[in-house]
Amino acid sequence: MAQDKKQVEQITDMETDFAKWYTDVCTKAELIDYSSVKGLFILRPYGYALWENIQKELDARFKEDGHENVYLPMLIPESLLQKEKDHVKGFAPECAWVTHGGNEKLEERLCIRPTSETLFCEHYANIIHSWRDLPKLYNQWCSVLRWEKTSRPFLRHREFLWQEGHTMHATAEEAIAETRQQLEVYADFCEKILAMPVVRGVKTDKEKFSGAEDTYTIECMMHDRKALQSGTSHYFGDGFARAFDITFTDKENKQAYPHQTSWGLSTRIIGGIIMTHGDNSGLVLPPRIAPTQVMVIPVAQHKEGVLEAADALRARLAVAGVRVKMDSSEQSPGWKFAEHEMKGVPLRIELGPKDIENKQCVIVRRDNREKIFVSLDEVETKVATLLNEIHDALYDKALKNLNDNTYACTSLEEVKEKMEACGGFAKTMWCGDLQCELRMKEEAGVSSRCIPFQQEHLGDTCAICGKPAKKMIYWGVAY
C-alpha cells in the first residue's frame, strides 16, 4: 500500500525521461500551473516567490549602478514597430495583435509588446535633447508576449515576466561598457546567488538580437548537458537612434546620435535553476534565492512542549535573518521530510522530545542529505555556515558538470562524435564564416553558443573548413 502511494507521488527519474522529470518538478513542487491558453502559465506562490527574490537581488544591483525603474505601455502601434527594419523582421512573426477596441475595428492594429525597444526609443526621442540628458539608465519590470509555437514551463512561455534595461549614452565606448557591465551583473548574480556557473561571451552574427550590433550572453549548462542562454545584453550602436530620430546636442554644440543598449533576464532562469540543481527527489534550491531556507519540523508534535520549542527555534532563526518556516501540519514527520525535499528547501531542522532533552536539534542538508546534530546554542551560526556551504557545494557540482562536459575539438567530425556520444559543449577554433556555422548545425546538430571573452588557443585553423581561425567558439544544443 505504501509502495503504491509512493509511486503515485513520485517524480519521474531524470535518467528515465528528463523532460518529464522537469515538468513533474515544476508542477509537483507547486511552482506552476497550466492555464486554459497554451503557453500562458500560472506562477503559483512558491514559483512567484522565487521570482520575487530574483527581482529583489537584481533590482538592488541595477539601482546601485544608477539605473531607474520605469513603466511603459504594453501596446505598440504597428508603424512604430516597423521603424527599425531588422528588428521588425525578427519580431513580427511572433507578435500578437490587438485589432479591436470594444466592437470597433482599430485604424491601426497594436502589437502586444514582445520587447520594448521601440517604445523606449519613441520616449527617448522626446526627452533627450542635450548631452546633459545623458546617460539615460532605465529598467522596466514587466511581462512580454511572443507567440511561440511550442511552450514549456519557464523555458518558453508565450507570456513571460522579465526585466528589460534600456540605456542611452553619449558615446559608443560608454554604451559598450554598459553592455559589458550589465552582462557581468547577470553573470555575477548567476554565480553568487544562483550557484550557476556561466560562460560569458559574444553571440555570432547569426545568433544575435535583431537590430543589435553585438549581443553578449551568459550560457549555462543544464543537467542534461544542454545549454540555456540565461541572460543577454545588447549593444545597438546608434542604429535605433537613427531609425527613431533620437538626437542630442553634444558638448561641441553638434547634433549627435546617442548609443544604446538593452539587456534582459527572464523567468526562464527559474527553469535554469531547476535543471542545474534539481535531482530525482525534486527541486534543489540555491540557499540565497530559496523562498524558505530552513523548514523546522517538529517530531511527535502532540507531545508536551514540542511545538512550543520548535516555534521558539523558528523565531530565533527568523530574528537571525533566516527565511524560516515551521511545518506544524497534521502530517507525519516522514511525509513532511519528503515534501520539503521535493520543494527543494535547503535545510530542514528536526526537533523532537529526544532533542529537547539533549538540548540539540537535527539539521539535514537537502543537497547531500547529511544529518548533523547541533547544540541548540549554536543553531544560528551553524545554519548560516551550512547555507553558505550548500551554495558552494551546488556551485562546485554545477561547475564540474560544465567542465566535465566541455570538449576541445579540432574537427567537425570530432564535434559530431562527442555530441552524439556525450552531449555537452564543444569548443573549437572558427574562421568566422556563417557557412561554417550553418554546416555545424546541419552536420553535428549544434548551434553556436558564444565566442567566450576568455579565449583559448586550440589551434590555428577553423575546425570546419580548415581556413585560418579567428576565434575560439562554443557549440551546443540549446533550450
Place this chain on the structure above:
RNA sequence: CGGGGUGUGGCGAAGCUUGGUAUCGCGCUUGGUUCGGGACCAAGAGGCCCCGGGUUCGAAUCCCGGCACUCCGACCA
C-alpha cells in the same frame, strides 16, 4: 508548422475493440489511534467522461471537426 502519444472526480489509472449512464488506488472531509523517512482504522463527500456536432431508442465507448497537454523535428529575433 510537420510526425507520434495523451485527454475519464484534485492526482494516477481501468473501462472504449464488442454502445445500456462509470470502477479502482491515492488525495479530500469527519471521528479516533498514531508521529525520528511519504502511518492506521472507520464512516463520508466529490464526475459537464476535454469541447462542439453527428449516428442511435440509448454514446465515456462509434463517426466528423476543434482545443489543450506532451514528445520528436523545424522555428525561437
